[in-house]
Structure formats: structure tokens, C-alpha cells
Amino acid sequence: MTRTALRICPLCEATCGLVLTIDQERVTHARGDRDDVFSAGFVCPKGASFGALDTDPDRLTRPLVRKDGRLAEASWAEAFAAVAAGIGAVTAEHGGEAVGVVLGNPNVHTMAGGLYPAQLVAALRTRSVFTASTLDQMPKHVSCGFLFGDPNAIPVPDLDRTDHLVLIGANPLVSNGSLATAADFPGKLKALRRRGGRLTVVDPNRTRTAEAADRHVAPRPGTDAALLFAMVHVLFAEGLADPGEALAPHLSGAAEVRVLAEDFTPEAVAAYCDVPAEDIRTLARELAAAERAAVYGRLGSTAVEFGTLASWLVDVLNALTGNLDRPGGAMFPLSATARAPRPPRPGKGFTTGRWRSRVSGHPEVKGELPAAALAEEIDTPGEGRLRALVVVAANPVLSAPDGLRTDRALAGLDFMVSVDPYLNETSRHAHVVLPPPPPARSAHYDFAFSTLAVRNTVRYSPPAVPLAAGTPDEPEILARLILAVLGQGGPDADPALVDDQAVARRFGSETADPHSPVHGRDAADLAARLGGRTGYERRLDMMLRLGPYGDGFGARPDGLTLAGLLDRPHGIDLGPLEPRLPAVLRTASGTVELAAPALAADVPRLRAAVAEGGDRQSLVLIGRRHLRSNNSWMHNVPVLTGGSNRCTLQMHPEDAARLGLADGAQARIKGDGGEITAPVEIAATLRRGVVSLPHGWGHDRSGTRLTAASREPGANVNQLLDGSRLDPLSGTAVLNGFPIQVEPAG
Ligand SMILES: Nc1nc2c(c(=O)[nH]1)N[C@H]1C(S)=C(S)[C@@H](COP(=O)(O)OP(=O)(O)OC[C@H]3O[C@@H](n4cnc5c(=O)[nH]c(N)nc54)[C@H](O)[C@@H]3O)O[C@H]1N2
Ligand SMILES: Nc1nc2c(c(=O)[nH]1)N[C@H]1C(S)=C(S)[C@@H](COP(=O)(O)OP(=O)(O)OC[C@H]3O[C@@H](n4cnc5c(=O)[nH]c(N)nc54)[C@H](O)[C@@H]3O)O[C@H]1N2
Ligand code: SF4
Ligand SMILES: [Mo]
Numbered sequence: 001m002t003r004t005a006l007r008i009c010p011l012c013e014a015t016c017g018l019v020l021t022i023d024q025e026r027v028t029h030a031r032g033d034r035d036d037v038f039s040a041g042f043v044c045p046k047g048a049s050f051g052a053l054d055t056d057p058d059r060l061t062r063p064l065v066r067k068d069g070r071l072a073e074a075s076w077a078e079a080f081a082a083v084a085a086g087i088g089a090v091t092a093e094h095g096g097e098a099v100g101v102v103l104g105n106p107n108v109h110t111m112a113g114g115l116y117p118a119q120l121v122a123a124l125r126t127r128s129v130f131t132a133s134t135l136d137q138m139p140k141h142v143s144c145g146f147l148f149g150d151p152n153a154i155p156v157p158d159l160d161r162t163d164h165l166v167l168i169g170a171n172p173l174v175s176n177g178s179l180a181t182a183a184d185f186p187g188k189l190k191a192l193r194r195r196g197g198r199l200t201v202v203d204p205n206r207t208r209t210a211e212a213a214d215r216h217v218a219p220r221p222g223t224d225a226a227l228l229f230a231m232v233h234v235l236f237a238e239g240l241a242d243p244g245e246a247l248a249p250h251l252s253g254a255a256e257v258r259v260l261a262e263d264f265t266p267e268a269v270a271a272y273c274d275v276p277a278e279d280i281r282t283l284a285r286e287l288a289a290a291e292r293a294a295v296y297g298r299l300g301s302t303a304v305e306f307g308t309l310a311s312w313l314v315d316v317l318n319a320l321t322g323n324l325d326r327p328g329g330a331m332f333p334l335s336a337t338a339r340a341p342r343p344p345r346p347g348k349g350f351t352t353g354r355w356r357s358r359v360s361g362h363p364e365v366k367g368e369l370p371a372a373a374l375a376e377e378i379d380t381p382g383e384g385r386l387r388a389l390v391v392v393a394a395n396p397v398l399s400a401p402d403g404l405r406t407d408r409a410l411a412g413l414d415f416m417v418s419v420d421p422y423l424n425e426t427s428r429h430a431h432v433v434l435p436p437p438p439p440a441r442s443a444h445y446d447f448a449f450s451t452l453a454v455r456n457t458v459r460y461s462p463p464a465v466p467l468a469a470g471t472p473d474e475p476e477i478l479a480r481l482i483l484a485v486l487g488q489g490g491p492d493a494d495p496a497l498v499d500d501q502a503v504a505r506r507f508g509s510e511t512a513d514p515h516s517p518v519h520g521r522d523a524a525d526l527a528a529r530l531g532g533r534t535g536y537e538r539r540l541d542m543m544l545r546l547g548p549y550g551d552g553f554g555a556r557p558d559g560l561t562l563a564g565l566l567d568r569p570h571g572i573d574l575g576p577l578e579p580r581l582p583a584v585l586r587t588a589s590g591t592v593e594l595a596a597p598a599l600a601a602d603v604p605r606l607r608a609a610v611a612e613g614g615d616r617q618s619l620v621l622i623g624r625r626h627l628r629s630n631n632s633w634m635h636n637v638p639v640l641t642g643g644s645n646r647c648t649l650q651m652h653p654e655d656a657a658r659l660g661l662a663d664g665a666q667a668r669i670k671g672d673g674g675e676i677t678a679p680v681e682i683a684a685t686l687r688r689g690v691v692s693l694p695h696g697w698g699h700d701r702s703g704t705r706l707t708a709a710s711r712e713p714g715a716n717v718n719q720l721l722d723g724s725r726l727d728p729l730s731g732t733a734v735l736n737g738f739p740i741q742v743e744p745a746g
Contacts, residue, residue, distance in 0.1 A: 005464035006033055006569050008444045009047040010109040011630060014176040014183045015446050016042050017459065017570065018050060025465050027051035027440050037571040038457040039183030044176060045628050045640070050439070052639045058705050059421045060435035061471075071423070071433065071703075076472060077491055080480050082432045084489030086415035087481075090388040096124035096485065100377065100386040103131040104394025105631055111536050112436070113393065114447030116478035119498060120390065123485040127355050127364065128386055134371045135400055136299065137179055138730040139307030141366055145350030146596035147315055149586030151366055152451065155315065155330035156180040157294035158577055159188040159454045162328040163197040164290030166283070168224055168314060169300015169736070170201075173208040174625050178298050181446075181453040186212075188454075198290070200283065202227070203300060204622060205692060206685035217283065218687050221622050221737030223273040224297070225306035226610050227280060228313035229264035230273075234284035235320050236261060242288075244322035250581055251319055253595030260595065260603050264610070272610045274687075288321050292328025300622070304736050306606050308729035312599050319592060325581040332584050333577055335450035336458035336560060337543040340550065342515040347586025352598070352729070358384045362731050370731035372401045372723040378409035388415040390481065397425040398632040398698050401721035401733050402673045407701075419477055422633065423705040425698065434481075436474035440465045443473075445540055458549070458560065459571030460540070475536040499535030503527050503542055510546055517552030526553055531563050549574055602729055616689075618739035619655065621671070621720065624692045632696035635709040647697040647714025648681035649742070652688045656680060659742055666745040669693070671720025671738065677745045678715045691742065693717040695735070 002023045009016045017036025021029035030050040032043035046053075063079030064071040074082070090098055101121055107113025121129055133141065145151035157165060159182050170178070172185040182188055189199055189212060201210040202217045202224065210216040219227055235241040236258045243251055266277035273280075287293050297314040304310065315324065323329030334341075353363030359376040362369055369377070374396055378386045389410070397403040397410070403425070410416060410429035418427035421435045436442065444461040467473055472480070472495075479495030488497070507523035510516040518526060532538040541562035545551050551559030565572065587593050628640045635641055649667050651659075661667055663682045668675055669691075678693060686692060697714025699706050718735075725734035 007440065007461045007464045008446065008459055009050065010106070010439050010444060011046045011050070011053070012176045013178050013181050013449050013452070014042070014185065015039070015181055015449050016047050016183045018043065018047055020050065020440060020464050022440070022465060027054045027464070033570060035570040036459070037573040038453070038455065038459060042184035042187065046630065046634070049637060049639050052637050053634065054438040054440045056637055058636055058707055059438060060423060060433060063435065064423065064433040066431040071428070076470065079432050079434060080484065080489060081491065083417050083434070083481060084484040086417065086431055087388060087484050088487065088489070090415050091485065094387055097126050097128065097384070098386060099124050099126050099388040099390060100128035100130060100374070101126060102374065102389055102391040102394045102396060103129070104392065104399070105132040106393035108448040110393070110474055111443055111445050111447070112474035112478050114445070115475065115502070115536055115539055116482065116498070117392065119502060120478065120482050120485065123482050128377060129368045130371045130374045131368055132371065132394065132399070133366070134368060134730065134732045135303065135735065136732070137302050138365060138732045139302040139311040139727055140179060142308045142352065142730045143312035143315065143599065146599050147312065147592055147594065148584055149347045149349050149588070150584065151350055153332060153584045153586070154179055154452060155318065155324060155332055156452055156454055157296040158328050158331045159185070159192070160576070162192065162292050162294045164287065164293035165192060165197065166200045166202065166287060166293070166295045167209065168202045168228070168295065168297035168310070169304070170296060170298030171203070171207040171209045171625065173212060174627050179452055180296060181449040198286065200286070204687045204690050205624065217275055217279060219273040219275050220614060220687070221620050221690055222305045223614065224301050224304070225309040225313060225606050226264060226269040227273045227275060228310060228317060229261055229606070230266045230269045230280045231284040231287065232257065232313060232316055232320065233261040233264045234266060234281050235288060238285070240284065240288035241320040242322060243319055246326065247319065247322055247324055250585070250591055251594055252589055252591040253593055254320065256595030256600065257316060260600060263607065269610055272614050287317060292326070293321060293323050294318065294328070294330045296330070300736055303732055303734065305725070305727065305734050307727035307732050309599065309602055309606055316594055319594060324592070325579045327576070327579070331577040332580055333451055333453050334456055334548055334580060335453070336547050336549050336574065337447060337540070338451065338547055340517055340546060340548050340552070341580070341583045344582040344585065344590065346588055346590040349586070349588040362726070365731050368731070370726055370733065371396060372726060372733040374400065375402060375405040375409040375723065379405070379412060387413060389413055390417055391426060391430070392419040392478070395424055395426045395632045398696055398716055398718065401718050401723040403698065403716050403718055404674065405723070417481070419474070419481070422636070424633070425701050425704060428701065428703040434477050436477060437467055437471060441467050441473070443536065455576055456574035457571050458544070458565060458574060460562070460565050462566070475534070479535065496535050499539055502539060503530065506542060506546070517546065517550070517555040521553065529553060531561065537562060598729065615739055619689055619691050619742055620737050621717070621740045622690055622692050622736045623717070624650070624694050626694060629694070629696065635696070635699060635712070636706045638708050641708065641712065645679065645712045645714060647678055647694055649678045650681045650683035650686055650692040652686045652690070653682050653684055654688055655691070656682050660744055661742070667742050668745040669720060670741045672724065673722035674719045676715040676717070676719050691740070
């Protein structure tokens with residue numbers, strides 16, 4: 001019997017609503033949900049392949065436990081017992097701080113990942129937390145932390161209303177958008193141009209997005225911070241810096257920024273960026289002239305040498321042109337599970353470096369250490385060495401720098417547990433692998449992306465297919481992991497305890513807060529009023545009801561509850577983004593601190609790089625993404641990969657000719673961290689001197705269960721890095737714009 005069910009797609013940040021066709025508990029087809037309040041029917045090839053991913057025969061359905069050195073299937077009871085014993089042994093001898101936590105990208109796409117990791121880290125009391133953020137967007141968190149006092153207050157371009165959009169190092173026609181959740185990003189860019197707006201793309205590669213733009217500027221990789229600084233310079237020099245009456249009272253430090261920008265004249269940076277000074281002036285003038293404009297930077301502006309400075313300058317430009325916090329500019333979403341707005345009040349501000357990594361002394365950022373430092377924290381002997389890891393939805397062997405070193409380090413751990421549906425390059429080292437059910441059998445709520453969406457909506461998908469009896473979902477798996485850490489991991493452990501604890505804590509603080517809708521109420525009584533069939537649903541109900549649109553447990557009877565949301569399976573539209581800067585600000589001064597000292601302190605490093613002029617001799621490597629892939633884990637679905645090797649080294653024809661490399665020839669590529677070989681693909685879209693290789697490949701290891709991926713394994717680009725190139729303010733790996741050498745192989 002065939003039926004349909006709705007499910008929000010978890011495969012990228014666009015969060016499209018899907019209609020799944022389900023035949024005998026298997027997803028056989030997926031299409032866009034035309035009635036979805038956010039995505040209105042948009043779907044991409046990955047979403048359309050949801051069924052193939054969901055039913056991939058290589059997905060693990062039972063846990064694996066290492067016995068006599070080999071991973072073998074076991075019962076869930078055996079697996080949880082092995083986790084309790086393994087973690088227990090390490091914490092008993094060395095304490096929870098000997099256990100590292102590694103959280104990968106899919107955590108921001110699952111409900112479990114939004115709810116449980118903080119409790120896991122708290123239970124371990126470990127300071128060794130590594131996430132994909134330091135391979136990705138951490139520079140944006142840091143710059144927003146210093147600018148606004150809250151590292152999670154990230155303004156997004158108001159795509160539907162802007163007249164002028166400047167994309168720095170972003171390729172949303174392929175990525176479908178990131179740190180700007182918008183279903184049908186391509187359609188929104190078309191609509192912008194149709195209504196007479198302009199699209200500018202700054203990217204060393206003439207990407208599909210650049211191709212669709214009015215203007216494409218191709219700087220040398222890694223030089224955007226200088227380019228943006230020169231634009232700031234022009235705004236001041238030409239009297240174009242004008243935040244406007246609404247914004248100006250909320251800004252501080254503009255005069256200091258002016259001084260900092262003084263020597264970044266377009267002429268001074270033109271050679272370094274390899275962009276003519278007059279083009280930089282034009283970019284600045286157009287931005288200032290536009291009625292409503294937004295500057296937006298993505299991976300090519302973050303995972304680079306000056307990632308935090310570039311991320312900062314993006315918002316300095318938004319502020320100086322009066323586009324911050326206004327319709328059509330860069331705005332702050334208000335998600336349904338945010339705290340209900342409180343009256344504006346100064347905060348504590350943002351700091352980093354409250355502790356440092358043991359081996360290289362990297363500062364903590366948002367409670368995290370650089371993912372690039374994971375291996376050295378395990379394999380460097382001495383007091384405080386990591387002896388165990390809890391890995392949830394991460395594949396650092398492929399996705400982080402120097403995977404071979406990580407590979408060896410993981411093999412030497414006393415204990416490792418992976419929560420992962422695949423036996424892959426990383427999880428093959430685990431002592432226990434706990435596979436979550438496939439997405440169709442999991443509930444979905446976008447905790448993370450609702451805070452980054454270009455329109456406020458609220459949507460929830462219950463599981464589309466019921467879980468098999470006796471199979472835990474990912475929330476239960478993580479709750480049981482937390483109980484194991486707390487020494488309560490016995491066979492009768494009740495995972496609801498973990499949810500009860502989170503509920504009690506939140507109600508405890510809300511009932512004590514004079515600005516909360518439930519101030520003065522009884523916490524236990526509120527907990528008893530929660531709806532929801534599971535622990536995570538109760539938590540969602542709590543968050544929705546305490547949130548900005550919530551019913552406040554009676555304070556606003558028409559307000560949002562989980563029950564009300566379940567009655568609206570296509571979601572509820574909460575309207576366009578609205579200005580709300582004062583409520584966002586958590587800096588000590590209560591203003592947007594445009595020239596925060598920590599940011600200003602990194603400017604001399606940039607100034608020195610500009611003065612040096614940059615390395616002109618080496619080829620530099622940048623990454624690229626493919627529409628039918630996602631980082632390291634979607635290469636095992638033939639309908640997505642098409643069975644072809646997409647892991648090619650793209651080169652400009654002149655570079656290839658100079659090196660004697662023809663299209664299809666094997667190239668040997670050498671970097672600080674090692675060498676790999678990949679076939680050459682001639683691509684005139686690239687700047688001369690820049691080559692491009694995608695990441696997430698290198699599926700050629702033994703002991704994995706990736707039948708399709710291992711047939712076309714590709715090479716691991718991150719093996720070219722040794723983990724030492726980081727943006728110092730954020731600890732983020734420089735994955736774009738690093739020097740390499742290329743020669744014909746063999
Ligand atoms: N050179 C280079 N390197 C890069 C990048 C780049 O552009 N260039 N990009 C970086 C970026 S932006 C990111 S975000 C990182 C990503 O790097 P990681 O965070 O390590 O993520 P993935 O490599 O996608 O691996 C995800 C893992 O999660 C598992 N998984 C999938 N679905 C689920 C689920 O529902 N639950 C659980 N528990 N596990 C699941 C997959 O099997 C896989 O093992 O890579 C970074 N690495
Ligand atoms: N199809 C697909 N979608 C995805 C993913 C995927 O793997 N595949 N991954 C998801 C993830 S984890 C993320 S974080 C997002 C990323 O989303 P995006 O950032 O939009 O995606 P990228 O393709 O990495 O785009 C980065 C662009 O920066 C350019 N670039 C490189 N170096 C520089 C530089 O120095 N300066 C400038 N100005 N540009 C530079 C690159 O050429 C590239 O076009 O995509 C998400 N969506
Ligand atoms: S754009 Fe992203 S969210 Fe939408 S269907 Fe494709 S993978 Fe899924
Ligand atoms: Mo990412």
C-alpha cells in the first residue's frame with residue numbers, strides 16, 4: 001500500500017519541504033511540497049534522491065562492537081553496555097577531560113544534534129570539543145561575537161527585498177546557500193535581477209553563480225579582507241559612509257575603522273588582490289548608491305587565511321552603508337525556538353581564549369578547539385592527552401586537515417564510539433558504532449537553520465516511517481551516551497531522565513526571570529503541562545511555547561505550541577524579517593562595536609601580507625562543491641554520483657600547458673601535509689595560478705562498508721594540509737587559498 005508523508009529535507013541548509021512516497025515502509029519517491037510555507041515546492045537533485053539515500057543498503061541497521069579487534073554486529077543492549085564500560089574505564093582513570101567530543105556537520109541537520117551535545121559535553125566536563133565549525137563558519141561567529149556581543153547573532157541577506165547583493169566566496173547555485181537559509185536560492189537570485197536589482201560575485205572561480213551575475217570580480221584567493229578594507233576606505237574617502245539615522249545611534253567605533261582603513265587604499269591592495277583599483281572603487285560606489293543592499297560572505301570568505309577579518313568587514317560594509325538591520329539589507333532572523341525577546345540590556349560581550357589547546361596553545365573559541373588540532377591532541381604524549389573520543393556525525397579523516405595523521409591517531413585511542421549510519425574512514429576506528437535510523441524514520445525540526453532563514457517560518461516533521469520495535473532513534477542514542485558518561489548507563493537506564501533534566505533546568509531559569517512569560521510560575525507544574533509523545537517533542541514544545549511566538553503557557557493563548565504546529569503540517573509562516581538590532585546586541589557597550597580591539601589587533605597581520613604582496617610563484621588551491629554531493633558522505637549513492645569520478649584537479653589551460661598536463665592526465669599534487677594524485681580537468685573558469693579540487697573524497701581505505709564510494713574513491717584534498725594553517729582568531733583551517741605544487745604523475 002502506497003502513502004505519502006511530509007518531511008523537511010535534512011540534506012542541506014535550504015530545508016525544503018518534501019513529499020515522500022512510501023511503499024511498504026520504504027521511501028520510493030520524493031518531490032517538493034508545493035504547500036510548504038518556506039520552500040513552496042522547490043527541490044534539488046539531492047532532495048529528489050532522498051529515497052535512495054534513505055534506503056542505501058550500506059547503511060548500518062544494527063550497532064557494531066569491536067571484539068578481538070574486529071567490528072561485529074551486536075544487540076543494542078550489548079552496544080550500550082560496551083559504551084558504558086569503555087567510557088567508564090577512561091573517565092575512571094583519567095577523568096572526563098581525557099574524552100574528546102567531535103561533532104560533525106549533520107548535527108546541525110538533526111534534532112538530536114540540536115538538543116543533546118551540550119549535555120554530553122557538560123556531563124564529561126571536557127574542554128576538548130571539536131566541530132565542523134572550525135572547518136567552516138567559525139570566523140563569522142567570532143566576528144559577530146565581537147560586533148554584536150553574541151556569536152550566534154549572524155545577519156543574513158534579505159534576499160527577497162534587496163536591490164543589490166554582493167556575494168563573497170559563495171556559490172549558492174551549487175551549495176543552495178549557507179548561513180542564509182533560503183529554499184530556491186537560484187530562483188531568488190533570478191527574481192532579484194528581474195526586479196532590476198544587481199548581483200555581484202567575488203570569487204576566483206567563474207562559478208555557476210558568477211556566471212549568473214551582473215558583475216564578477218576574481219581576486220587572488222585569500223585576499224578578500226584587503227579588498228573589503230579598500231571598499232571601506234573608499235566609503236570614507238568619498239564621503240559615502242552613512243549609516244543613516246536609524247542605525248547610527250547603535251554603532252560605535254566608526255572613527256577607529258576609518259583610521260584602520262586609512263592605508264588600505266584601492267591602489268595599495270590592487271596588486272595583492274590582483275583587482276584593478278578602479279574596480280574596487282566601483283564596487284564601493286555601487287554598494288553605497290544602492291537603495292537596499294546586502295554584502296554576504298561564505299566559505300571562500302571564512303575558511304581562508306584572514307577569515308575573521310573578512311567576515312568582520314562584510315558587516316562593517318553593511319553597517320556603514322546603512323544596510324544592517326533594515327529590510328533589503330542584512331537582517332537578524334527570529335526563530336520560533338529563540339528566547340522570547342527581553343528588553344535590551346548590555347551583555348558581557350564576547351571573549352575567546354578562556355582556555356588553550358594543550359599542544360599548540362590554540363585559544364578556545366565558543367568552547368571549541370580547532371578541528372585541525374584533533375590529531376595532535378591524541379597522538380602527542382603527555383599529561384592531558386586525549387584517550388577516548390565520542391564522534392557524532394563527523395568524518396575528520398576526510399574532512400579535516402591531515403587525515404592520515406588522524407587515521408593513525410584514532411587507531412591508538414583507548415576507546416572511541418561513533419554515532420554514524422556508515423562504517424566509513426573515521427567510524428572504522430571506533431570500538432562501538434551506534435547507527436541512527438535513516439531520516440525517514442527520524443523526526444525533524446531545524447533548530448539551527450531557523451535562526452539563519454531569510455524568512456521566519458516554523459515547521460516540524462514527525463517521523464514519516466515508524467521505527468522498528470527495539471530500535472533507538474538518535475535522540476535516544478545520545479541520551480544513553482550521556483547516561484553512560486554519568487555512570488548511569490546500565491541496562492535499565494531511562495533516557496527520559498536526560499530530557500527531564502533539560503526541562504527542569506530551563507523552567508528553573510525561566511520561572512526566576514522577571515522578563516520571562518512564565519516568571520513566578522511553578523516549574524514542575526509547567527513541566528507537567530508539556531505536550532509531545534517523546535522526550536525531544538516535549539523539549540520542542542517547551543522551547544516553542546517559551547519562544548517569541550509561543551503561548552507562554554497561557555500568557556498568550558493564541559500563541560504557538562507543538563500541538564498547534566502538528567495541525568499545520570506544511571508549517572506556519574511568521575512573516576518577513578523585521579529590524580530588531582537593539583534586542584540582538586549583547587556587547588558591553590550595548591552598541592555594535594565596529595572596531596572591537598580583538599579584531600583590530602589582527603589588522604597588522606593583513607597589512608604585512610599586503611606589503612609583502614603575496615606569494616606569486618606557487619599555484620594555490622581552492623575547493624569546490626558539487627550539486628549532487630555533500631561533504632564526505634554522499635558518494636555511496638550511485639544515483640547521485642552517476643558512477644563518475646568528480647574528484648578532478650581543475651586547472652586553467654595556460655597553467656596546464658605550462659606544466660605539460662593534458663585534460664585527463666594524472667597530476668601529482670604536493671602540499672605541506674603530503675601528496676596525492678588526481679586526474680586533470682582543464683577549466684578556463686579558474687583564474688590563472690589557481691587550481692581547484694573538491695573535498696570529501698579518498699574512499700580507498702580498508703575496513704569500510706561503502707560499496708559504491710570505494711569503486712570511485714577519489715583523492716583526499718585535505719591530505720595536502722598538515723593542520724598548521726589556521727585563521728588565528730577563530731582557529732579555522734585555511735581550506736581555500738593554500739600553496740601547492742603540481743607535476744605530471746609518473
Ligand atoms: N578541503 C576542504 N575541506 C573541507 C571543506 C572544504 O570546503 N574544503 N568543507 C568543510 C565543511 S564546510 C564542513 S561542514 C566539513 C564537514 O565535515 P564533517 O563535519 O566531518 O562532515 P562529513 O564529512 O559530511 O561527515 C558527516 C558524517 O556524518 C554521518 N551522518 C550522516 N547523516 C547522519 C545522521 O543523521 N546522524 C549521524 N549521527 N551521522 C550522520 C556521515 O555518515 C558522515 O560520517 O568539511 C570541511 N572540509
Ligand atoms: N551540493 C552541495 N551543497 C552543499 C555542500 C556540498 O558539499 N554540496 N556543503 C554544504 C556545506 S557544509 C557548506 S559549509 C556550504 C558552503 O556553501 P558555499 O560557501 O556557498 O559553497 P562553496 O562551493 O564552498 O563556495 C565557496 C566559493 O568560494 C570560492 N572561493 C575560494 N577561495 C576564495 C577566496 O579566497 N575568495 C573568494 N572570494 N572566494 C573564494 C570558491 O571558488 C567557491 O565558489 O554548502 C553546503 N551545501
Ligand atoms: S536544496 Fe537542500 S534542502 Fe532542498 S531538496 Fe536539495 S538538498 Fe534538500
Ligand atoms: Mo560546512
